[in-house]
Amino acid sequence: MNSLDLMRSISILSPSKIVMVVIDGLGGLPLSGTGKTELESARRPSLNALAGKSECGLSYPVGRGITPGSAPGHLALFGYDPLNCNVGRGILEAMGIGFDLAPGDIAARGNFCTIDSSGRLIDRRAGRLSTEESSRICQVLDGMLIDGVRVFVRPSKEHRIVVVFRGEGLSEMVSDSDPQQVGVLPKSVSAQNKESEKTASVADKFLARAKEILSGQKLANMILLRGFSKLPCLPTMNDIFQLTPAAIAVYPMYRGLAKVVGMDILPAGMTIADEVMNLSRHFADYDFFFLHVKGTDSAGEDGDFERKVTVIEEFDQSLDDILALNPEVLVVTGDHSTPAIFKGHSWHPVPLLIYSKWCRPGDLVDFSERSCLRGSLGHVDATDVLPLAMAHAQKLNKFGA
């Protein structure tokens, strides 16, 4: 029996509520001066007090040594084996700009690029043109109808765009047009099987028309496409866990990931306090809440140790407002580590805290990477976090007679 089948067989509907806070990129590495990580450097009285009453541990998003992207990091926390549910690059980029994807849509990540008069690539990023300029050009290209397929062209950041193909009989099994080097012609999109021939043909026609339309542009005179993908078809959290889940996330990508597993998307606001206010406002309507804190990851990616510390402190100041709602279970963790000194996602395990009245606490006095190492949960796979939360919420039947 695989783990989703096991969960489906023992999950039960109950009125208890689970709040899962994902502090993006929470895990860190110590500064050489202080020997303390971002979390250890933050003033966090509420998190520390909670840790003493909770079960703590370290969570591995995908596996030892594996640095996860945002999709696997989150899907694992939602209970799905990230190795078995791949979210393609095109889909993730479309989610990132908040594009309202429909089942069957094929999304590709695009670049505006520069070609010379012979069609050869000179600059794969069209001089990193501004997002404003890119948005203007996207409007010209957006909405074509090619062989019955609608093609959406939407700006992301700078030269990056998203191209979505919507129509009957499309497939993601087509190759990239991006040759990943300059001095050569962009490749044509080719079908990897019979079912994807229409998609390849439509994509090539789209690229040819875009080339015509863009021929007057100096920099952004062509488009490269890669990472054709479609929405993964996952059973919903309601189907597997009998949960009625909702997501509170400021950034579109995380709302997109939440939608993939069947969560309702609630308003978020701009700040962590806004998010918690919205949690409070909708607390009666759902029994599972995913609340996403983004600032930690952005600060980590920027190498801004102090800003990451500040975001953790900002969350700590909202923690008591979450506890005041009396959820039966509160989970605080991250989807991966983003150590500021590493300036990017990393493979290090992530601090994890699960609070309920059924905790077997250890002897922790704070919430930190170092303490979680000695916590009563030990080292867990991120896919175990939701089953543990379900157990603490008494939403799981006994397994076996």
Added chain:
Amino acid sequence: MNSLDLMRSISILSPSKIVMVVIDGLGGLPLSGTGKTELESARRPSLNALAGKSECGLSYPVGRGITPGSAPGHLALFGYDPLNCNVGRGILEAMGIGFDLAPGDIAARGNFCTIDSSGRLIDRRAGRLSTEESSRICQVLDGMLIDGVRVFVRPSKEHRIVVVFRGEGLSEMVSDSDPQQVGVLPKSVSAQNKESEKTASVADKFLARAKEILSGQKLANMILLRGFSKLPCLPTMNDIFQLTPAAIAVYPMYRGLAKVVGMDILPAGMTIADEVMNLSRHFADYDFFFLHVKGTDSAGEDGDFERKVTVIEEFDQSLDDILALNPEVLVVTGDHSTPAIFKGHSWHPVPLLIYSKWCRPGDLVDFSERSCLRGSLGHVDATDVLPLAMAHAQKLNKFGA
């Protein structure tokens, strides 16, 4: 290679002896007043002394967050993946009353119930009639022969009974007759495939005859059946591990589980001291002993913290008598946690101690949930406990060249 195949390929016969003590429901949760679990509250000088010389850790019976029934909890400790060997409710109930099951028998859990003159259910439990009354009625129904199938009807507790069908060509793939609600007719037993048609027909004929015979009764005038199941067909511990195993258990259900994996059943007596005396008496005849302590689980289920503490203390007083037999390996653990404050089985991991002369001890000064968290075994799956014991008993060859 799956883990049983691995074990089969490296297990060797040797004179060393393993004693595995399963203190049922051993793991607990702290009382809010003292902050101590049942185990931590018990006077346990012998266990504490042993912990300092042993390898300790925490054992997960099925997986994180999963609350195991008795069957999965024990099968995992006997080395079998509990997700791959399901023991049905009927079989477990039959084991629980000590019914001597034969391979191919189909067992169902039954209820005496009350129906009105139109046949509709009024009370699914026949007013919870006494076990004595139920025993008397069972005798009237026991032993029918229907289409060559012998039907045994035996009392369990109060309204609960066990019905076992013995004959050629029977299958467990039939539906329950219990509609799980009052105000409706009991369902007929239906076959879920071609091979189970005979079983469904015999079960329905049995229920019809029982209805006739019971028509004069005021309360127990009908029977409901559910959980049709047969003995799982597992390879024996002798086949896999080259062990000659024996079980000492006061309660029939645990003897039944031991028989499923090929253990001989030894006399147990009534008390833990009796069990240890019987261990001593048969110590020369086997190389693996499963010794089951039941009182902890019953006390936990009853929410009786103090009684659970007392049973642990009673075991502690017998521990030196076990050590005096000089088994090469002594394992002390539980099949799951049954915290008294939770009043039932729970998902929390279980303290585990493995003693042999080949231990790499940690720095523990006692045997408790908190200390085991820091033990040298760390967090282990319960299916790893027997392989570890086998290793310490030097009953495993090197794997690979």
